[in-house]
Amino acid sequence: MITTGDKLPSVDLMKATANGPEPVASADYFAGKKTVLFAVPGAYTPTCSARHLPGFVDHEADLKAKGVDQIACISVNDGFVMQAWGESAGAGGKVDMLADGNGAFAKAVGLELDATGFGMGQRSQRYAMIIEDGVAQTINVEEGGAFEVSSAEHVLSQL
Numbered sequence: 001m002i003t004t005g006d007k008l009p010s011v012d013l014m015k016a017t018a019n020g021p022e023p024v025a026s027a028d029y030f031a032g033k034k035t036v037l038f039a040v041p042g043a044y045t046p047t048c049s050a051r052h053l054p055g056f057v058d059h060e061a062d063l064k065a066k067g068v069d070q071i072a073c074i075s076v077n078d079g080f081v082m083q084a085w086g087e088s089a090g091a092g093g094k095v096d097m098l099a100d101g102n103g104a105f106a107k108a109v110g111l112e113l114d115a116t117g118f119g120m121g122q123r124s125q126r127y128a129m130i131i132e133d134g135v136a137q138t139i140n141v142e143e144g145g146a147f148e149v150s151s152a153e154h155v156l157s158q159l
Contacts, residue, residue: 001111002109002110002139003136004136004137004138004139005136005137006135006136008026008027008030008109008131008134008135008136009027009108009109010025010026010027011025011026011100011104011105012025012026012104013025013026013029013074013098013100014078014079014082014098014101015029015097015098016082016086016097017083020079020080020083021078021079021080021083022079026105027134029072029096029098030131030133030134031133032133033069033070033132033133034067034068034070034130034131035068035069035129035130035131035132036070036071036072036128036129036130036155037072037073037074037129038052038056038071038072038074038128038129038150038152038155039074039075039106039111039124039126039127039128040052040074040075040124040126041076041113041115041120041123041124041126042077042115042120043075043077043081043082043084044085047126047147048075049089051151052073052126052147052150053085053089053091055151056071056073056091056095056152057089057091059152059156062152062156063152063155063156063159066156066159067159070096071094071095071096072095072097072098073091073095073096073098074098074099074100074105074124075098075099075100075123075124076100076101076102076103076106076121076122076123076124077099077100078099078101079101081099082099083097100124103122103123103124105124106122107122111127112124112125113125125141125142126142126146126147126150127139127141127142127150128154128155130159138158140154140155
């Protein structure tokens with residue numbers, strides 16, 4: 001599992017944009033910026049839709065006031081799902097929606113989740129990171145079923 005001080009791996013992701021999903025290398029996306037990245041097990045799932053994504057949308061200005069350049073949500077979903085979910089949540093211009101369709105990023109950082117028992121296949125654990133120039137500064141991984149340390153409010157308290 002990735003630890004504080006580790007450089008994030010370079011993995012191809014899809015970024016939801018107004019023109020549809022566009023490829024982006026994670027190394028390029030995180031380079032030279034202070035980023036808050038949070039991961040969810042799945043788009044449109046209850047906690048993710050009701051609390052996790054909305055918290056970061058609502059606190060976008062607060063996070064940026066503390067020096068954050070960009071906020072990103074990542075999930076093991078395809079780029080079209082991430083785009084639609086971002087639009088439905090009002091994330092446009094506030095939270096970048098990154099699709100890890102094959103779970104390559106989740107696996108590369110050691111935070112994959114076997115959700116086959118719930119019919120969801122391989123997913124990502126719920127977590128939040130503060131990243132500076134591609135290096136993990138803070139990593140908050142939730143215990144199974146919890147939603148505390150990866151919330152926007154908790155991340156704000158760490159900046």
